[in-house]
Amino acid sequence: MRRKSTFEDFEEMFRDESSDSEDCGEKKELEFDPRIVRKMRRPEIPANGSELFEEQGETQADFYDEDADEYGEMPKKHKKSKKEKLSAEERYRMREDRLRKKAEKRRRNKHIGGKILTFIQLLLSIVLMAAFVMLNILPDKYLLAAGVILFFLFVFCFLLQFGRRVHWFGKILSLILIGVLIFGNIYLAKTMGTLNVVTKAKTYQTDKIVIAVMADNPAQSIEDAKDYQFGIMSGLDRAKVDQAIEHISEGLNQELDISEYTTYSELVQHLYDGKIDAMIYNQTLDELIEDNNPGFIEKVRIIDDFEVKTEVLMKDVPDLPITKEPFIVFLSGMDAYGTLDQTCRSDVNILACVNPTTKQVLLVSVPRDAYVEIPGITYGESDKLTHAGMYGIQYSIATMEQIFDIDIDYYVRVNFSAVIQMVDALGGIDVESDYAFSTYYKQYNADTDTWSYYEYKKGLNHLDGIYALAFARERMNAAGGDYQRAKNQQKVIAALLEKIKSPAVLTGYTNLLSSLEGTMDTNFSSQQLASLVKMQLNDNAEWNIVSSTVYGYSSEEYCASYADSPLYVEILDDDSILAVKEVIDKLMAGEVISEPRVTDLQQIYEVDESDMEGDYYVNNHADDDEYDDFYWEHGGYLDESDYETFVHPETEEDDYE
Known part of the structure; x- marks a missing residue:
């Protein structure tokens, strides 16, 4: 085919091809071959093509070289690049x-x-x-x-x-x-x-050994008293006192002048008489010494103290699947505020027997003054159950195991502060009071030690932490004395369980745990506690909570922890223990339980409903000043001259010891 040499010839060819396409009903787009034509003079461009040039800062005239030969090639100095050889339509598309x-x-x-x-x-x-x-x-x-x-x-x-x-x-x-x-x-x-x-169980316990002098003694520190004569007890707690003496001697670089005594009364009296200058003893015994030597705490002054830590030897903690198998927990309420750093008396001693498959709980209260042997401490002698707490939680557990001939798997130890904070963290609790009564509760304040008054109504009471603790502690103004107090303690525990087992506990779970930090000690693992919460949230089951109490006879006996004089104790009734043991065995076997059978001794202690009527137990403690002075002056104990004012005429003296 002859190559077209002129633009007119090319146009003629283009028209011929266009007519052929139109005849066939087709439109064929012209393809530009740079080998045929180097440059088109002024091809038709899109309607908005001028806008494209303007955006690029060019004009159409700039795009075409007017000085080039009409048919010839571009001069070398104006030769277009590969990009410039593209048609306007292609450049427009590329731009788009x-x-x-x-x-x-x-x-x-x-x-x-x-x-x-x-x-x-x-x-x-x-x-x-x-x-x-x-x-x-x-x-x-x-x-x-x-x-x-x-x-x-x-x-x-x-x-x-x-x-x-x-x-x-x-x-x-x-x-x-x-x-x-x-x-x-x-x-x-x-x-x-x-x-x-x-849930980090303590592996040690702390005892505070103190050095006390008379309040008017000029000594302000142990250095001032290094030449004093010191009195100590020769019996229990001697090992801990000896550790403190050794520590003091090393610090002073001299041996102390020590005199030993067999009774606290003699030791205290010799301090009063000036026969010794100071006494060294375990501060845990303050209340016990005060009970038998009224005014002791006010008459002496502590000039120094030493913390003695001893290892807590506990049996191995069982890794039980506590959501599937029954278990027993010892609940110990310590007679103290603040943290659980120091040993102290166990004021509340309750067994919680739990069967998670049958959803049953049996609460068993044992009187704090129960006269029992403390394994590993008293060696054949007897003492108050509350005193076992002074030697460590392991001795309280061993004593409870001995009473009921059972194995106790776990323990939870709390103090007064824990109860207050736990109840408040849960938004208060609802407790059912058997009758209306009033109480003076000791609202703890390190600066003032103030007392306050509160009245409980018969029936449902919504209580915050302070009032819940007072409800659980009152016995002086309770119709059943110590046994009514045990019932009230179980009511508080049952109310706490009601709050804890509800789904609402999720919102306060962290606050609840935080409230127990430093005020609770347990050998439950964190996963075990979490599994109990998970189980309850999963089935949201109702639990059958049964309360019971072991009864005993009131007496006065010598105790191993304080041999000075007889102390008020409760000698436990064997039949009452057996009645409770029967229910424990049923629960552990998976049977449905109810309250233990009523024993003969229990019938004697039962309070007549008529005794709860009227407002006697509401108005019994009506005089703030009189009640307050009485407690500070007499250490909470009554003598014969106080009976007409403070005690119901029909109430036995032993119930208010």
Whole structure:
């Protein structure tokens, strides 16, 4: 084919080809071959082609070289580049593609921040779910629901980032959820940490050995008293006192002048008479010494103290599946405020026998003054059960095991502060009082030691921590004395269990654990406690809680911890112990239980309903000053001259010892 040499010939060929296409009903787009034509004079361009040139800062005239030969090639110095050889239509398309890509890139960059937020949200959701799994308090159905909700929220927020108008809503929602997730993770981390602290069983116990002088003695420190003559007890607690003496001697670089005594009364009297200058003793015994030597605490002054730590030798803690097998817990309430750093008397001694499969709990109270042998301490002699707490929780457990001939798996030891804080953390409790009565409760204040007055009504009472503790401690103004107090203590425990077993405990779980930090000691593991909460949340079952008490005869006997004079004690009734033991055996065997059978001694102690009527127990303690002075002057004990004022005429003296 002859090559066309002129533009007219090319146009003629183009028209011929166009007519052929039209005849066939087809439109064929002209393809430009640079080998045929180097440059088109002025081809037709798109309608908005001029705008394209203007955006590039050019004009159409600039694009075409008017000085070039009409048919010839471009001069070498004006030779077009490969890009310039493209047609206007192709350059326009390239420009459109470039602008579209830039717009898409800007749109992608515009939403990248929101997508990053959603992935942070996803990461925090994963961490939260892992924390729930580690804490192990949520049932599987709750855990699955929480996971589905968190994943849905992530997908929802992520998809919002692709919308032109709703992406801002997605960003704001994601930020809110991130804040909530951060708070949730911190909350769960704190909960796990507190739970581990609370369930970390103490491997040692602390006794505070003090050096006391008369209040008017000029000595202000142990250095001032290094040449004094010191009196000590030769019996119990001698090993701990000897450790303190050794420590003092090393600090003073000299031996102390020591005199030994067999009774506290003799030791205290010699201090009063000036036969010795100071006495060294375990401060745990303050109340015991005060009871038999009224005014002792006010008459002496502590010039120094030393903490003696001794190892707590406990039997191995059983790793029982406590959500499937029955177990027994010893609940010990210590006669102290503050932390559990020091040993002290066990004011409350309750067994909680639990069968998780039959959902039953048996609470068994033993009088604090029960006259029993303390294994490993008294060696054949007897003492008050409350005194076992002064030597360590292991001796209280051993004593309770001996009374009932059972094995006690676990223990929970709390003090007065723990009860107050636990009740307050749960938002108060509802207790059922058998009758209306009033009480003077000691609201602890290190500066003032103030007393306050409160009245309880017959029936349901909503109580905060202070009033719940007072309800559990009152015995002087209770119709049944110590036995009514034991019943009230069980009512408080039952009310706490009602709050703890409800799903609402989840919202206050961390606060509840925090309230027990430093005021509770237990050998339950953190996973065991969590499994109990998980079990209750899963089945939300109702529990059958049965209360019982061991009764005894009032007497006065010599005690191993204080041999000076006979002390008030309760000699436990064997038939009463047997009646309780029968119910314990039934519960452990999985049988449905009820209250133990009524023994002959229990019938004697039962209070007639008519004795609870009227307002006697409300108005019995009406005079603040008189009651307050009486307690401070007489240490809480009554003598014959006080009976007409403070004691109901029909009440036996032994009930108010």
